[in-house]
Amino acid sequence: MGEFDLIARYFKRPARRAALGVGDDCALLQPSPGTQLAISSDMLVAGRHFFAAVNPRTLGHKALAVNLSDLAACGAQPLAFTLALSLPGVDEAWLAAFSAGLFALADAHDCELIGGDTTAGPLNICITVFGEVPVVNRQSQALLRSGAQPGDDLYVSGTLGDARLALDALLGKISVSADVLAQARVRLECPTPRVALGLALRGIANAAIDVSDGLIGDLGHILECSAVGAELNADCAASLIATSACLERAGAKFGNELTQDQRRTLTLCGGDDYELLFTAPPSQRSAVDAAAQTSQTPVTRIGRIEAETGLRLVDGQGARLPPAYASFDHFA
């Protein structure tokens, strides 16, 4: 199968919202009047972001999910995406599964594939995603990293640490039972972009980011961009491992329950969570609860923004913890 047959068979669909989709030199997209286009790009490299042997259906899902997560963190409504794909060769079963996973998530968000590139080379997936954000009275409604205010509550959606738990288990760094791994692995391989929550938080949250490199590292971006500091309850975060109960059963059985330090490390520095970390003033607490309900996404208050720069970790009793946790850096 040649390059153009491959595109036609697995990736070309009739244009819906786009003025022109796959198949010309450019795609043509006309954002609605009174909106800005939110744009983000993520590249996934085999052996770095995923195991080459990963299920291609979940890989198709994840490649788009991590990009939709960036739109969510901006409060943008997904519109469309481009896909650039470097493949070692044409494997039809792989392509069928990959494109099925990709389009299942794309369809769930009414997000259209409008173009891209296909080439031979080491397996590499680069998606660029486009969303819309309203502009009201010349003011963008986008949620930015730079809007956090001293006094804001600090929230995180969903659960933390399970993706890293699965990764460490798959790498043999930690030993867990098969059912714990199965549960945690879904979070690693099939993350849920919090698009509905991001949309519901427009006008409520002051700042937002998605947790991809780890809670502490990504919080650091909010603090730096907003020129503020924060106090973070490490044990509150540490309680957000979804596989927690499952782990305790397994721990009792295998005698390898997670230590407090392991829990803290997984949740604070894990990465690959794709949850929303956001700040909102205390006056918006009931609005945040309502946004969580509307979007059917649990949120947990885990700290507060302070004028004093830097991050202060405290335990469940409010006692200071040493700043011993680092986030992921591709080149560190």
Next chain:
Amino acid sequence: MGEFDLIARYFKRPARRAALGVGDDCALLQPSPGTQLAISSDMLVAGRHFFAAVNPRTLGHKALAVNLSDLAACGAQPLAFTLALSLPGVDEAWLAAFSAGLFALADAHDCELIGGDTTAGPLNICITVFGEVPVVNRQSQALLRSGAQPGDDLYVSGTLGDARLALDALLGKISVSADVLAQARVRLECPTPRVALGLALRGIANAAIDVSDGLIGDLGHILECSAVGAELNADCAASLIATSACLERAGAKFGNELTQDQRRTLTLCGGDDYELLFTAPPSQRSAVDAAAQTSQTPVTRIGRIEAETGLRLVDGQGARLPPAYASFDHFA
């Protein structure tokens, strides 16, 4: 140097036209009222699209040039781009040269880097580019592959075949003198996107594409999308090798002048030319000449569009040639 320092040092610049540039979850772009956004994505893989040891400055140029060439083929005005970069490691001299080449071309087209991704992995460069096309009376002014009409003249800009000549010489498949290689190599490594010509052809050309996979293959896309055929003067195309005179001197010297068949193959199937191939009605000949002059880009009439589908190659005397030339396909 970590990932975020790398971005800050080599790729972050203050936002100009974008509402928000590098450094948040998404970039924010607000296209002008009454325009469509033209979007294209190209991925360049080391060892596939370029030699890993290529000069990083020209690589930075080429990575953006091939994307700008897609905007040119749509008649779009460049606005902005995202860059996703997978690097085996942090090589500061390489990054300085790569970003200098990239930004020199970006600045020449007032095209702004607004976001992207940086990761560790095999060297891979994925750029997604954004341009604007006016919409007049609800009619997009974009130049598409699908607009060719029977009776249209067929034109190509600039020169053909030199990039492939350089590639074949570098691969040891053909032997040329050092000065021929030096001249041809500029075309391979530092192509000129024909943005000004693409803009000048709006309202004049009926269809356009850029020549990346080879003249015949890319013409095939126009013919297929427009449901027409063409007669192409192979010897007229074969005369468009820029290094032609240079080659003849070298050929006389080394006794290895290019054969007629080599010339035809290089120009018809070479690829990596990044010239514009376009059609326009004969009534627009003086307008095409004027567009060529305004944009300071030579154009040559090399054939015509016909109602009968398929491609018919003729020689300089109008005699039919066998259809023996294929274009580049990554997976064929």
